[in-house]
Amino acid sequence: MNKRPRIVIGVCGSIAAFKIAVLHKYLRDHAEVTVAMTPSATQFVGPQTFLALTGNPVITSLFEPTHSKPKHIDLADELDLLLIAPATANILAKAAHGIADEPVSTLIMSSLPSEKPIIFAPAMNTRMWQNPATVANVQVLRDRGYHFIDPDEGDLACGWTGEGRLAEPQVIAKQVFRLLGLDDVAVTG
Numbered sequence: 241m242n243k244r245p246r247i248v249i250g251v252c253g254s255i256a257a258f259k260i261a262v263l264h265k266y267l268r269d270h271a272e273v274t275v276a277m278t279p280s281a282t283q284f285v286g287p288q289t290f291l292a293l294t295g296n297p298v299i300t301s302l303f304e305p306t307h308s309k310p311k312h313i314d315l316a317d318e319l320d321l322l323l324i325a326p327a328t329a330n331i332l333a334k335a336a337h338g339i340a341d342e343p344v345s346t347l348i349m350s351s352l353p354s355e356k357p358i359i360f361a362p363a364m365n366t367r368m369w370q371n372p373a374t375v376a377n378v379q380v381l382r383d384r385g386y387h388f389i390d391p392d393e394g395d396l397a398c399g400w401t402g403e404g405r406l407a408e409p410q411v412i413a414k415q416v417f418r419l420l421g422l423d424d425v426a427v428t429g
């Protein structure tokens with residue numbers, strides 16, 4: 241790949257959304273990053289933060305009167321890798337069922353896992369992660385060729401200790417570079 245790869249990160253409504261600012265630190269020297277957010281995600285981190293970090297407009301709405309072509313289709317055409325992080329139980333359910341009703345789910349629906357790598361890095365309460373509905377949705381998505389970076393076990397923001405914590409940003413960055421064929425990029429600092 242000669243040009244810098246374009247990574248689109250779909251950020252969802254989790255307390256772990258702030259970690260995407262840390263993740264960006266590992267990606268920025270090797271990739272062009274654009275962020276799309278669900279309406280819930282904007283409750284956790286302001287779009288202005290991602291605009292300032294990435295230098296690219298943040299997609300928070302499907303309906304922009306300034307765009308003649310739908311932005312999500314342009315982005316889906318241009319991206320080399322789509323990362324959904326943190327992925328909520330809700331976005332996994334929507335992706336498994338083909339729902340496209342806000343920017344992140346619509347981007348997922350506008351991209352095919354057979355054409356570009358699409359990664360989910362889930363974060364949620366242990367019960368949500370172990371809920372039979374989530375387990376079934378994850379299985380459907382794995383079977384369709386989506387990649388997963390499974391959550392870690394540890395202390396969760398909700399006060400629980402267990403499985404469901406977003407994987408460390410460095411771990412996510414390594415997997416992103418591996419799927420872009422950039423295995424030699426060192427993820428440090």
Ligand SMILES: Cc1cc2nc3c(=O)[nH]c(=O)nc-3n(C[C@H](O)[C@H](O)[C@H](O)COP(=O)(O)O)c2cc1C
Nearest residue numbers: 252253254255278280281328329330331363364365
């Ligand atoms: C403080 C707080 C933290 C939350 N953290 C998570 C989380 O880590 N994972 C998750 O799946 N849902 C979490 N939720 C619930 C989601 O925000 C909620 O299901 C929302 O509808 C998800 O929307 P989205 O998938 O469109 O971003 C949290 C809610 C609150 C109020």
